[in-house]
Amino acid sequence: YDCAEVALRHGVPVVADGGLTSSGDIAKALAAGADSVMLGSMLAGTDESPGDVILVQGERFKEYRGMGSLGAMKARSFSKDRYFQGDVEDVDKLVPEGIEGRVPYKGPVQAILYQLVGGLRQAMGYCGAPTIEALKLESRFVRITGAGLRESHPHDVTITKDSPNYRRS
Known part of the structure; x- marks a missing residue:
């Protein structure tokens, strides 16, 4: 406020x-x-969100990856830029600010x-x-x-x- x-x-x-x-x-x-x-x-978890629908123990989930996740930064340079790491070349030096996981399918x-x-x-x-x-x-x-x-x-x-x-x- x-x-x-x-x-x-x-x-x-x-x-x-x-x-x-x-x-x-x-x-x-x-x-x-x-x-x-x-x-x-x-x-996340909607049809229109990125990620594949997966089945786990009979329940549907959608893979989820935050923009600041390591996977997103490895895959897309704009994700690195967004988190001020555009100049980092070595993947091991990236500092992720997001996660990868799954969410219930919605x-x-x-x-x-x-x-x-x-x-x-x-x-x-x-x-x-x-x-x-x-x-x-x-x-x-x-x-x-x-x-x-x-x-x-x-x-x-x-x-x-x-x-x-x-x-x-």
Whole structure:
């Protein structure tokens, strides 16, 4: 929030990058002053994201490689440039800032974006904000306890069917 206030005074846009896992996180980032959000890992696993779909113990996953991963830097020079390592010739000297792994397969990106936009609209409604600009101006953050956070999520029940907008953590 403090960074966003200073950036606004100087006309510098703020991008929330990293740690976003839900539409609620997007709403909080925008409410705190972000002008945009990065959705890399949230969209990983969709049909449109790079990587092969693989089957592991009967479940589908999509291979995932962050832009700062060693594999990405080895394969593409622009990835090295992005992390200020464009002049590094020896692969053993690269310092990765990302990982390679797999994420659950999620299907078409359209379905994910529909849920994210819907969740953002719900959050804006809770705040009485008809626009993103109003969300930035009118939002108020309230600190809650760990117990309050647990109470805010499903509890005392075994989830038997995943919801398209909620994943068990």
